[in-house]
Amino acid sequence: MTTPSIVTLERFRDTSAAELAARAKQLRLEILDVISHAPMGHYSSSLSCAEILATLYKHVLRLRAGDPAWADRDRFLLGKGHVAVALWPLFAELGFFPADWLKTFGSLDSKLTDHPDMHRAPGVDFSSGSLGHNLSVGLGMALAAKRRGFDHRMYVLLGDGEIHEGQVWEAAMAAGHYKADNLVAIVDANGSCADGPTESVMSIEPLVDRFSSFGWHCVEVDGHDTAALMQAFKQASESPGKPFCVVARTLKGKGISFMEASPREWHLGALMGEDLVRAKQEIEEAGQ
């Protein structure tokens, strides 16, 4: 293992939508690989946000590769903490920890947990695991950064089921009230909860109207379209006076047909044998 070089990565660094799409595709394969080391993992909700995470970590966020605790980084908080498995390959690539840590996912006392722990894995800006808390924490960071005179930006990824939690709306209300324009919420609107389609479990729509009515700028995009995501995040960075929400319409289980068909069955599971081969094959062949 060589010492990772420390490289500052500026915001909106040069890349293309196609490169980000390719990275998302690669991330899907890595998610399967990382989970394969564990007894189980959260598949379908990780797959829905692959483009969102790839776009943030490869394009949007100001980071320093090899230096996860760099004080001037932008912060990312994973409200839907159960998809930490989708962060670990991106963090390894950024040199936040050695790539061979990925093989420890799911093992006793691993630093790479199913839900992210800021005191275990370098690169986690705040722990999560209990849904509904991290938008509030991100707001606290946003207010604190402004108070310090830092230009840091906070990004919080929420699940659409997560926003059933009342605290999300307490935070949304407060962020609007305090005009936290350095705070960006992304809703991974994959339309599915553990009990079924989100709209049938507990209706959350119309999402854009709801966030807008709480004093947010809110746009809706195809969450698997990296060009649209790039544009939305750019717009978010250029919209003063209000917090910004990106409602990313996604598909739970995206990229693997049998998970797309029954996302609930693959919310938590263990891919094995022929299923694993077929899943990898489908991801590799997608978009070709």
Next chain:
Amino acid sequence: MSGMSDPFSFNAGAVESSYVGNLGEAFRFYGAQDEDVLLISPDLGGGPVTGPFIQSFPDRFIDAGIAEGNAMSIAAGMACYGYKVFVLQMGAFGAIKCAEQIRTDIAFTKTPVRILSAWSGLAMGFFGTSHHAVEDIAITRAIPGLTVFAPADDNAATAMLKLTEQADGPVFIRLTDANINPVYEAPPKLELGRFGLVREGCDATIIGTGLGAQLAVGAADELAKEGLSIRVLDAYSLKPLDEEAIRAAAAETGAILTVEEHIVSGGLGTAVGEVLARNRSGIPFSILGLPDETLTVGMPDELYAHYGLTVANTAQRMRELLPSR
């Protein structure tokens, strides 16, 4: 009832409120020394505990509105930027409503948030059973990584502001509103993980926390008139607990009574009992606290009398614990 014009002097006309003393000024002074001190509160900031701070530093007060959980999590985020964030909560809606935010966002993450839990115990008993805060020691003691303090009076609370800096992580401060029998004439010297030795004695020990320490001092003074030498320990640091002081009290005085404005399950008495059991101290031991039941309502002084949280009853319970002489 003169104080009732101040909506935060809930005890006016009944028990004198501790908060009319120096704590508010001390908090303002503490804030004046360090511009990183911030205050977040769910629509409760303007009262006697934090009002003076807000008057002096209005831009360092973040009102979270009536959203306690959100206030806790925002505080955690702000503490990540090095701020010394205090959250003022009403006792009844602090530990019990926000137990998860305190555990997951503050204690597990080791963010050094300071929670001021005001109007604890029966201080708001007039307002209904919803307003009792009598389970919070049990809840907060069970959270790893959280330091739990309970000052005995206004002077102790004042001294405690600075003490929070000794803790490696977040601190929950259970403020008593009662000012029946103040323990300290001036801000005392306090130490993390220690009890205060308020009265030396050799016949028995009363360990009190918050109002309990006030009652312990009063009872010891009363019992002294009967020739009894009662040691009084002020359990202002509930977590970490001063196990050494408990062991010494057991060995040197032979009987222990604990007193707290909290239900008898999971509070100070439970904590002391655990230490005695671990150390096989088969000494006479009793817990004076509130019964494990849905409590009745009333003004604090009426409730204290109703449930025996009085100097006289503390003294009586101590007598009952001692071998007849």
